[in-house]
Amino acid sequence: MKITFEMDNLQDLIEKSVSENIEEAVKSQVEDTIKEQVAKLGGDIISEVVTKNFNEFVNDYITNTKITVRKEDFWGDADVNEYTVEEYIKKCLKERLDNEKFKTKDKHGHINEISFSEYIKNNYTSYMDDEIKKKMDKYFDDIRKQINKTMKETFDNTTKNMLSNTVLNILTQNNTYRQIESNIKSIATKQD
Structure with a gap:
């Protein structure tokens, strides 16, 4: 048995076959991507429209039924x-x-009738107390910090002024300072 191959157009056949396979693969991938995007966008739009219509239906039911x-x-x-x-x-x-009375269930499932003010007192008093305490603590902490800052600034300024005056008094007692002061006065009073 003898097999003979003609290789004249082999390159063209390979190129054509590969080109068709690549084209089909790209086409399939693009179609899949488009389907995914359409499904995603469609789902979002459908969900939004359903939610809007449901809200309108419920509102219409509540106001008109x-x-x-x-x-x-x-x-x-x-x-x-x-x-x-x-x-x-x-x-x-x-x-x-x-x-001023309504029914509530406690943690054991028992139904109790209580007043509105009792309900607020039972459920929100501790919350309100905690909030007020936090705000008062912050307020007093801010005041304490401001007092400490003011005291430090006052102490620093007073100390600086006292030291400046003391140093100036010591300098004025010094002979060198009096001599410099005398020279400055003589320069200032000299007339040509």
């Missing part, structure tokens, strides 16, 4: 009122604040 509230009195007579969700929430909140 009517609910019927039936309240029976002791005699079994029913008082039926129609409110929007927003109106009902405001009504309940107003009643709670006017009544």
Whole structure:
């Protein structure tokens, strides 16, 4: 058996084959990258639109949806009122604040009815005390630092002035200083 190869166009065939493979690989990579970017941007846009629409839906529901509230009195007579969700929430909140009592759960799951002022006192008094203490501590620390700074500056200035006066007095007692002073006076009073 004998095999014969013609090598005349081998280089052209290799170049063409490699070129087609590279072109296909680049095309596939570009398509994958584009798909990723479109999916990412599309997901972000879809998420934003859904969130916006959901918020609008909830706001519309709260402000426009009517609910019927039936309240029976002791005699079994029913008082039926129609409110929007927003109106009902405001009504309940107003009643709670006017009544100054509302229900809370403690850490054991028991429901307690307490006044608004008790709730604030129980939950925020220690926080407020801590904040006030921090601010007062900082205020007094700032005052202490300012007093120390002022005292040091006053001491330094007084000491410097005292030393200057003392040194000047010592110098004026010295014969050399009096001689220099006398010479300066004679130069100043000399007239040509």
